[in-house]
Structure formats: structure tokens, C-alpha cells
Amino acid sequence: MTRFDPKLVRGDIPLMNRVINGRPITYLDSGASSLTPRSVIEAMDRYYQFHHANVHRGVYQTANEATAIYEGARESAAHFLNAPGGSEEIVFTKNATESFNLLARSWGAAFLQPGDVVLVSEMEHHANIVPWFQLRESHGVEVRFIPVTDDYRLDLSNIEESMHGVKLVSVTAMSNVLGTINPIRELANLAHSHGALLAVDGAQSVAHLATDLVALDADFMIFSAHKMLGPTGLGVFWTRQEIMAAMPPFLGGGGMIKDVSTDGFTPASGPSKFEAGTPPIAQAAGFAAAVRYLEGLGMENIAAHEKDLTGDALTRLALEFDGRVRVIGPPDTEARGGVISLDVQGVHPHDVAQVLDQFGVCVRPGHHCAKPLMKRFGLAATARASFGPYSLVSDTDALLEALTHAVEMFG
Amino acid sequence: MANLDDLYREIILDHYRSPRNRGELAPPAHRTEGFNPLCGDEIVIYVQIEDGVLTDIKLTGHGCSISQSSSSLMSTAVKGKPLEHVRATIATFKDLMMTRETKLGEEATDPSGEANLRRLGELAALAGVVKFPVRIKCATLAWNTLTQALDEVDA
Numbered sequence: 001m002t003r004f005d006p007k008l009v010r011g012d013i014p015l016m017n018r019v020i021n022g023r024p025i026t027y028l029d030s031g032a033s034s035l036t037p038r039s040v041i042e043a044m045d046r047y048y049q050f051h052h053a054n055v056h057r058g059v060y061q062t063a064n065e066a067t068a069i070y071e072g073a074r075e076s077a078a079h080f081l082n083a084p085g086g087s088e089e090i091v092f093t094k095n096a097t098e099s100f101n102l103l104a105r106s107w108g109a110a111f112l113q114p115g116d117v118v119l120v121s122e123m124e125h126h127a128n129i130v131p132w133f134q135l136r137e138s139h140g141v142e143v144r145f146i147p148v149t150d151d152y153r154l155d156l157s158n159i160e161e162s163m164h165g166v167k168l169v170s171v172t173a174m175s176n177v178l179g180t181i182n183p184i185r186e187l188a189n190l191a192h193s194h195g196a197l198l199a200v201d202g203a204q205s206v207a208h209l210a211t212d213l214v215a216l217d218a219d220f221m222i223f224s225a226h227k228m229l230g231p232t233g234l235g236v237f238w239t240r241q242e243i244m245a246a247m248p249p250f251l252g253g254g255g256m257i258k259d260v261s262t263d264g265f266t267p268a269s270g271p272s273k274f275e276a277g278t279p280p281i282a283q284a285a286g287f288a289a290a291v292r293y294l295e296g297l298g299m300e301n302i303a304a305h306e307k308d309l310t311g312d313a314l315t316r317l318a319l320e321f322d323g324r325v326r327v328i329g330p331p332d333t334e335a336r337g338g339v340i341s342l343d344v345q346g347v348h349p350h351d352v353a354q355v356l357d358q359f360g361v362c363v364r365p366g367h368h369c370a371k372p373l374m375k376r377f378g379l380a381a382t383a384r385a386s387f388g389p390y391s392l393v394s395d396t397d398a399l400l401e402a403l404t405h406a407v408e409m410f411g
Numbered sequence: 412m413a414n415l416d417d418l419y420r421e422i423i424l425d426h427y428r429s430p431r432n433r434g435e436l437a438p439p440a441h442r443t444e445g446f447n448p449l450c451g452d453e454i455v456i457y458v459q460i461e462d463g464v465l466t467d468i469k470l471t472g473h474g475c476s477i478s479q480s481s482s483s484l485m486s487t488a489v490k491g492k493p494l495e496h497v498r499a500t501i502a503t504f505k506d507l508m509m510t511r512e513t514k515l516g517e518e519a520t521d522p523s524g525e526a527n528l529r530r531l532g533e534l535a536a537l538a539g540v541v542k543f544p545v546r547i548k549c550a551t552l553a554w555n556t557l558t559q560a561l562d563e564v565d566a
Contacts, residue, residue, distance in 0.1 A: 347476075348474065348475035348476060348479075349475075350450055350474075350475035350476075350477070350546070350549065351419075351475050351476045351477075354415070354418065354543070354546070355415065358415050365450065366449070366450050366451065367450075367451045371451070374451065380450075380451040380452070380453070380473050380474075381450060381451050409415075409419065409424075410424065410427075410428075410476070411428075
């Protein structure tokens with residue numbers, strides 16, 4: 001497949017027309033939330049203008065249309081992920097964090113015994129840490145951490161010894177701070193050889209690398225729509241049909257039941273069991289359009305484009321700042337994605353981001369909801385720049401120009 | 412448009428580069444920690460109180476230029492002062508941050524704001540922070556922590 005023209009992609013993003021402090025916006029915060037193509041916005045508009053109805057209940061035409069839109073999004077997700085069991089394996093939640101809570105509160109609470117181990121890594125987002133600590137409090141499970149090496153990779157050197165008692169390995173496919181891409185297939189083999197399951201946090205990877213659930217051999221995959229050109233308010237939880245069938249419901253209410261009487265309830269089967277209440281229908285329409293958009297560009301092409309951008313940015317950051325700007329993450333573009341965390345000597349990340357904002361450059365300062373990782377590297381925060389398919393080398397130009405001012409200002 | 416020079420006054424950068432009253436005090440000095448969970452900033456304040464006077468204050472921790480300079484400026488403003496004066500300075504400073512936060516655009520004609528600025532002296536350098544609302548929490552971290560310290564020792 002031939003590479004796309006990122007300038008055309010940029011033309012599809014209405015927000016790229018914004019002017020910030022007198023300059024065209026330089027959006028380098030796709031790791032926090034990606035920008036939305038017109039086709040995604042229009043898909044949600046169409047739902048509200050022509051098909052707005054609740055799903056799964058009405059018999060009238062627009063209700064059927066709304067149901068088709070919503071269920072169609074499940075099909076889109078299954079195709080996008082190459083889900084082995086199809087759309088019946090896709091649950092829609094509110095966001096990736098809710099998906100992790102679903103995993104912990106439903107599967108974890110039902111199948112983990114006191115003393116069972118959940119193995120996460122030091123580079124996880126809080127969404128893949130806190131629910132396990134909560135389960136530790138309620139169910140007595142142990143939470144164990146895979147350490148991170150000095151060169152920003154998972155330290156798997158003693159992993160066999162760490163597998164005692166492990167029932168679930170839960171690891172990010174791509175670090176939201178370091179950009180590190182983790183060896184998911186290898187971790188799946190490791191987990192399965194010890195009778196454990198593998199959960200993958202795909203929040204940072206799904207919009208930037210091709211995801212093939214058959215090839216990855218994972219057991220759970222979690223991500224959100226808004227980091228993959230889709231709308232906010234929709235998360236995805238994928239698991240195999242046989243695992244899903246055994247999981248008890250998480251949130252209770254309408255839509256997740258087969259039957260309710262004054263004596264009790266029987267839960268629905270399939271994904272509906274986990275989708276209590278009116279689901280995010282407009283968001284599902286937007287999500288499906290985002291999947292179509294990404295598939296139109298080609299995930300391999302997006303990965304190649306962002307790898308070029310990342311390599312260029314890493315080289316220039318090293319050359320132009322004489323060591324004053326340190327990248328917290330692997331230098332090798334084979335091992336990482338387009339998330340670049342910066343530590344600017346003598347300038348706090350909040351001040352870096354504030355100066356950059358004056359130049360219309362949007363980066364994220366802070367701990368990125370990964371405080372254990374920050375502590376591991378002795379940092380309170382970093383300033384993080386991250387790319388998307390609409391990013392251009394000119395974004396890196398603007399970043400470097402603004403960084404130069406930040407360094408000069410704080411001398 | 413809010414200008415960066417409103418935020419990063421020279422006096423702020425000076426206090427960031429060369430923070431005053433940095434360090435720790437041994438007991439019986441009172442120790443209080445403050446956190447900004449959103450950005451990870453941390454501050455530890457040590458206060459020595461004798462006969463109703465804040466005789467000494469030291470600070471450690473880490474944070475951005477605004478939180479660090481604000482804590483440094485605060486320490487010079489309150490050190491050696493009677494506690495009622497310290498409380499009044501805290502109230503005046505926080506009022507400045509609140510007033511400006513809720514009346515953005517009117518500050519030039521706000522008489523209480525002008526009076527605040529005169530009373531605050533060097534601290535007035537931080538007045539520009541209110542044009543950057545997300546940074547107000549950076550500026551007030553030290554002051555809230557000092558309030559907590561005074562409450563804890565019931566001074």
C-alpha cells in the first residue's frame with residue numbers, strides 16, 4: 001500500500017485551522033487525545049440529524065437504524081482488531097479506564113483468589129494499576145511489578161522467577177510516557193505457559209501500530225476511541241467469547257438483562273451483559289468512522305509515517321540542544337512509537353509547556369498518570385510531545401523553535 | 412492575549428533560580444507537606460514559632476518556577492513576622508489570586524486589587540499568574556501548605 005499524504009490528512013482535521021496566540025496550532029498531544037477528522041464528526045452529526053433513537057428496543061424504522069449503527073460499530077472494531085471470534089467479543093464502555101475496571105471488578109473478582117498474583121509493569125498507566133490495588137484491598141490479590149531497565153524497556157531477565165502465582169499479566173503495548181513498544185506476543189506465550197492470561201493496554205498503540213489479536217494471542221485488549229481519531233466517551237473491551245461468557249456482569253441496570261422479576265435477574269449473554277443503560281450510540285457511529293478512516297490510511301502506513309517523524313525529531317533534539325534536552329525513552333525507533341517525553345535541564349515541564357503554548361505548540365506536562373514510572377527515573381514530570389497521522393515535520397520545527405525559547409528564557 | 416512576560420517576571424525567575432530559605436529545620440520546628448496531585452509538585456515547609464512570632468521558616472520540595480518562586484517569595488514575606496501579620500499576608504495573597512481569578516479583565520479598575528498589590532510588595536510580581544488560570548494552583552500551593560502548618564500548631 002502506498003503511503004498517504006499527511007498534508008491531506010491534516011486537511012481532514014477541522015481543528016488544524018485553529019490559530020493559537022497568533023500562530024497556527026502545532027498539535028503534539030495525540031497521546032492524550034487525538035484530533036477528529038471531519039468524517040468522524042459528520043458520522044455523529046448524521047446519527048443525531050437522521051437516525052437518533054435508542055438502541056435494541058424500538059420497532060420503528062429509526063430505532064432499527066440506530067441499532068444497526070451501534071452494532072455496526074462492533075463489527076468495525078472486530079475487523080480492525082482481527083478479533084478471532086468476531087463482533088460478539090467487543091464490549092463498549094465509557095473509556096479505557098472503565099474497561100480496566102470491568103476487567104478487575106468482573107473477571108478479577110470472580111476468578112482471582114486471595115494470594116493470586118496480577119503482574120503489571122512499572123511503565124503502566126494508573127488505569128492499569130489502581131484497579132488492581134483496589135482488588136488487592138477487596139480480594140487479597142497480590143500486585144507484582146515487572147521492572148523497567150535503565151534503557152527504558154521491560155526487564156524480562158528474571159521474568160520466569162516472577163511468574164510464581166501469576167494468574168494475569170497486564171501490560172501496555174506502548175508506554176504513554178516512554179513510547180516503548182512491548183513484546184506482546186512474547187508476553188502472551190510467557191503468560192500462557194504459566195497458566196495465566198494476558199491483558200493488553202492498547203490505548204497508545206491501536207492508532208499507531210497495526211493490531212492483530214490472532215497474531216498477538218492476547219486474552220484481553222483495552223483501548224479508547226478518542227486516542228484513535230474517534231470521539232470521547234467510548235472505550236473498548238475485548239476478550240475471547242469463552243472468557244466473556246464466564247464473566248459475571250459489572251454494572252447492573254437496563255440492557256444487560258435477559259429477565260428480571262421480583263425475585264431477581266438473569267443477565268443477558270454476549271457483550272450486552274456488560275452494557276447497562278443507554279450506550280454511547282453517537283460515539284459508536286463516530287468510532288466506526290474513525291476505524292474506516294484509519295483503515296483507509298492503512299495502519300502500516302501510519303506506523304511508517306510516525307516512525308519517520310520520530311526518528312527525525314530524536315535526531316534533531318540530540319543535535320540542537322547539546323544535551324540540555326534529554327529524551328526519556330528509547331533512542332531506537334524500532335523499539336518505540338511517536339511519544340517523546342522531554343526533560344529540559346533547569347526548566348520544569350510546566351514552564352516548558354507554558355512557553356510552548358505561547359508559540360501555539362501543544363504538549364503535555366506532568367506525570368502522565370504513570371507515577372511509579374516517574375519515580376523509577378527520579379522525575380516529578382516530563383513535557384511530552386506525541387505524533388498522529390496528521391503530524392508533519394513542520395510540527396517538529398515549531399517544537400524545536402519554541403523549545404529554544406524555553407531554554408533561553410530560563411537560562 | 413495573556414503575555415508570557417506577565418507570568419515570568421524577572422523577580423519570579425530570580426527566586427526560581429536562587430530560592431530563599433531553602434532547607435530544613437530540626438524539631439521542635441513543625442513540618443508540613445503539601446502536594447499538587449495534578450502536576451506532581453511537592454513542598455515541605457518547616458516553621459519555627461516562638462511567642463506568637465514566626466521566627467524561622469525553611470522550604471524543600473520541587474515544582475515549576477511559579478510554585479518555587481511563590482514559596483520563596485512567601486518565605487521572605489513572613490519570616491520574623493507576628494502570626495497575625497502572617498495570617499493577614501496569606502489572606503491578602505489568596506484574595507489577590509481569587510479576586511483576579513473571578514474578575515478577569517477588570518483587575519485594572521479593581522480598587523481592592525490595587526490595594527492588595529501595594530500591601531504585597533514584591534509578592535505583587537505573582538499577580539500576573541491569574542491570567543493563566545491553570546497556574547493559580549502552582550502559586551497557591553505554598554500558601555495553602557503554610558495555612559495548614561499554622562492550623563496544625565494551632566497558632
